[in-house]
Amino acid sequence: xxxxxxxxxxxxxxxxxxxxxxxxxxxxxxxxxxxxxxxxxxxxxxxxxxxxxxxxxxxxxxxxxxxxxxxxxxxxxxxxxxxxxxxxxxxxxxxxxxxxxxxxxxxxxxxxxxx
Amino acid sequence: xxxxxxxxxxxxxxxxxxxxxxxxxxxxxxxxxxxxxxxxxxxxxxxxxxxxxxxxxxxxxxxxxxxxxxxxxxxxxxxxxxxxxxxxxxxxxxxxxxxxxxxxxxxxxx
Numbered sequence: 001x002x003x004x005x006x007x008x009x010x011x012x013x014x015x016x017x018x019x020x021x022x023x024x025x026x027x028x029x030x031x032x033x034x035x036x037x038x039x040x041x042x043x044x045x046x047x048x049x050x051x052x053x054x055x056x057x058x059x060x061x062x063x064x065x066x067x068x069x070x071x072x073x074x075x076x077x078x079x080x081x082x083x084x085x086x087x088x089x090x091x092x093x094x095x096x097x098x099x100x101x102x103x104x105x106x107x108x109x110x111x112x113x114x115x
Numbered sequence: 116x117x118x119x120x121x122x123x124x125x126x127x128x129x130x131x132x133x134x135x136x137x138x139x140x141x142x143x144x145x146x147x148x149x150x151x152x153x154x155x156x157x158x159x160x161x162x163x164x165x166x167x168x169x170x171x172x173x174x175x176x177x178x179x180x181x182x183x184x185x186x187x188x189x190x191x192x193x194x195x196x197x198x199x200x201x202x203x204x205x206x207x208x209x210x211x212x213x214x215x216x217x218x219x220x221x222x223x224x225x
Contacts (some may be wrong), residue, residue, distance in 0.1 A: 035210060042215040043158075043202060056212060089156060093213075100145040102212050103163040109156060 003027060004031060004107035005074075006092050012113045019079040019086070021110045025094030034106060037089040049075055049096065058095040082114045117142045121202055121216035126193050126225045136187040136219045137154045138202030145180050146205035148213065149187050161187070161200075192223045 003026035013019050025032050030051050035043040036059075049069040050055040060067070065083075069075040079086055090112050093104040118141040128134055140149075149161040160177040162169050164185065169176055173192075178185040189196055199220050203213040 015212060031211075035213070035215075042217050043203070043213075045212040048212055059212070073165070091158060095211065100205065101150065101165060102146070102211055103160075104146075104205075104211065104213060105160060106150070106158045111156065111157065 004092060004094050004105050006107035006110050007077045007091075008110060009108060010111050010113070012115065014028075014083050014115050015083055019075040019082050019112055021072040021079075021090050021092075023077070023092030023107060023110070024074040025092075026105055029094035029096050029100045029105075030101075031095045032069050033093040033095075034077050035091045035093065037091065037109075039088070041067075043091060046077075050099070055098065079112075082112075084114050087112055087114045117144065117204055117214050119202060119204055119214050119216035120136055121200075121219050122217060125180040126219055126221045127151065128221065130192060130194060130225050132192050132223075133188070133190045134192060134221070134222075136189070136200055136202075138185040138187070138204075138216055140183050140185075140202075140204045142183070142192070146211055146213070148178075148203050148205075149185070150201045151196075152201060152218070158201075168173075168203055189221075192221075194223050194225055197221055197223050199203055204218055211222065 007026040034046040045059040047067045091109045095102040145221040151159045166180045203215045205213040
């Protein structure tokens with residue numbers, strides 16, 4: 001999993017603020033996946049993106065959450081008007097292509113705490 | 116969707132003991148990965164093993180895709196092996212989103 005960068009590693013927000021989480025995939029990877037881990041639970045898929053395209057957002061909450069992966073720069077997961085239930089670890093993974101059998105490499109995660 | 120079940124949910128070992136963790140999945144998959152989440156929350160790739168057997172030091176894994184299960188073996192366990200072990204499968208619906216099991220929480224005592 002070396003090479004996938006996430007920042008910040010820890011983020012504290014008050015209820016109602018916005019949170020922006022960034023993910024830079026491994027060099028040469030153009031496919032990014034976001035997962036959320038609620039306290040004491042396993043990871044759950046949120047969204048799959050290619051450069052400039054959202055391919056599968058079936059795991060994203062319908063409101064307040066959005067994701068992008070622009071042509072230049074990192075992928076960003078944005079949470080508007082955060083609530084205490086958004087407190088979790090958010091992991092980003094990348095793969096070289098989006099093939100069903102491609103291995104995914106994970107970043108260190110961003111731990112979001114909502115006060 | 117695909118269901119992933121891991122067993123046992125909790126495991127306590129003395130240092131030096133061996134263990135086997137199991138992952139059952141409910142449908143055919145194209146991808147299966149094992150991860151170790153250490154006590155600091157970092158997720159470490161252990162194996163990419165949609166089928167067959169692999170070994171890496173004291174760890175090895177076997178996936179029998181036709182019978183829909185995978186096993187992770189830990190030999191001569193050390194305290195640094197403590198943490199949660201996750202199995203994740205993917206490949207459903209043509210995309211590679213991973214479905215994670217609930218994990219096996221391992222505590223190795225000196």
